[in-house]
Amino acid sequence: MNEELRAPDHAIGRLRLPEGVGVIAGSPNGARRAVGIVVGRFNGEITSRLLDGAIAALVEAGVERDRIDVVPVPGAFELPLGAMALARTRQYACIIALGCVIRGETPHFDYVAGEAASGLQLAALETGVPVSFGVLTCDTRAQAEARAGGARGNKGAEAARSALEMADIFGLLRTRAPE
Ligand code: INI
DSSP, rough: OEEEOOOOTOSSSSSEEESSSSOOOOOOOTTTTTEOOOOOOOOOHHHHHHHHHEEEEEEEHTOOOOGGEEEEEGGGGHHHHHHHHHHHTTOOOOEEEEEEEOOOOOHHHHHHHHHHHHHHHHHHHHOOOEEEEEEESSSSHHHHHHHHETTEHHHHHEEEEEEHHHHHHHHHHHHHOOO
16 A cells, blocks of 8 residues: 655645655654744734744744744845855754745835745755745735735744754755665
């Protein structure tokens, strides 16, 4: 019978794995991990709620509060540079980037949102430190509110658990005995 991996609640979907293969699956485990958070001040009433959600999820996963460092930056455009700076310290198992870009409120939505997304991916790929994408890119403020602790959950908490899951995979790979 095929093994089935139930997705943790930060990732939608169920993955069915074939038999006979090695599986290196992480879980959002925060024990003994330090975590860096970079958060945009722009749309701060929304990003504050993402930050609350992220910190609550980290603490629930076992991260000690005093091992969480938060770096506020002006807006989503600055998130990649902040994430890169945190990652380069090598002090953090993973980095969480939180921001909120609302299409209706900015003619340069596509630039800010696009640069945030590609820059955060670049920060992760360049440093090898997991960086999660907790940036809301919404058409309206109502949509952003729904994703920041409203009807559609809290994207900050999801980003926190995704970052911890990736850190856990990296930890498993580092300690895996060579065959
Ligand atoms: N920054 C955001 O995080 N969200 C936005 O919706 C936004 N808008 O609307 O422009 C925004 N702009 C600021 C941008 O991120 C930079 O801080 C700014 O351009 C200075 O580099």
